Amino acid sequence: MTGLVGTRYAEQMLSSDSEMTANSGVNYDGASLVEATVEETDYRIDSGRQGTAFSISSRPTGSWDWTLCGEARWDGSDLRTRALDRRILQKLSAALANALAELE
Numbered sequence: 651m652t653g654l655v656g657t658r659y660a661e662q663m664l665s666s667d668s669e670m671t672a673n674s675g676v677n678y679d680g681a682s683l684v685e686a687t688v689e690e691t692d693y694r695i696d697s698g699r700q701g702t703a704f705s706i707s708s709r710p711t712g713s714w715d716w717t718l719c720g721e722a723r724w725d726g727s728d729l730r731t732r733a734l735d736r737r738i739l740q741k742l743s744a745a746l747a748n749a750l751a752e753l754e
Contacts, residue, residue, distance in 0.1 A: 695745075
């Protein structure tokens with residue numbers, strides 16, 4: 651019986667992961683551009699569709715499954731999207747700015 655439960659769990663995880671990647675266009679198995687934790691929630695920033703924006707995803711800290719929050723524009727200093735609260739965007743913007751500064 652334990653093997654059957656494990657198999658169902660694995661099948662659910664596989665279908666869930668492939669559906670998320672297909673629907674969001676984000677490869678969660680690959681490296682993100684930036685990851686940050688804000689108020690017990692992990693956020694990751696990836697390149698968006700067609701490279702014109704950034705995709706922001708989140709998950710509760712300690713969990714495995716990412717959920718796409720939305721796409722954001724970068725104006726050189728701030729991320730802009732209506733999908734997230736301003737205070738979260740400010741912290742994510744600072745994390746992205748720091749990552750970009752380290753590249754220089």
